[in-house]
Amino acid sequence: MLVNLLFLALFGPSTSPVVQHELAIRITNIQNTSGKPLLIGVYAKSDAFPGENTSRYNKIILAKSSVATVTFKLPPGEYAVALMHDVNEDGKMEKNWIGYPTEPFGFSRNFKPKLGAPSFKDCSVDLRTGSQSIEIKLL
Secondary structure (H helix, E strand, O other), X not given: OHHHHHHHHHHOXXXXXXXXXXXXXXXXXXXXXXXXXXXXXXXXXXOOOOOOOOOOXXXXXXXXXXXXXXXXXXXOOEEEEEEEEOOOOOOOOOEOOOOOEOOOEEEHHHXXXXXXXXXXXXXXXXXXXXXXXXXXXXX
């Protein structure tokens, strides 16, 4: 019995915590402060970025001031962030007839799309070496 306990102590399941880094996101330029939801998606490199409902990590916060902050605890890696202010509260991005968003949105690295959606590389944030704080200005 003592041998079994010693074996489990040396080679049993690991109880060491999984390394997590914080990604703190400060969202600015919020025009509508009436409590409408901000939908924030954090995408891993293997996710379909910036597809709707394809982000690995998601949060919804209510916009009650011109600046909001949200924090994610994530394993080390590369990520990209896309967010939208769901002003009409329908859960999807509204677009005009040429496909440009009509609700406020933003991307990590404050990427401003010109003729289409950004690539993961355009918006990537490196959390492999530690926590990061970023700011995203709504467009």
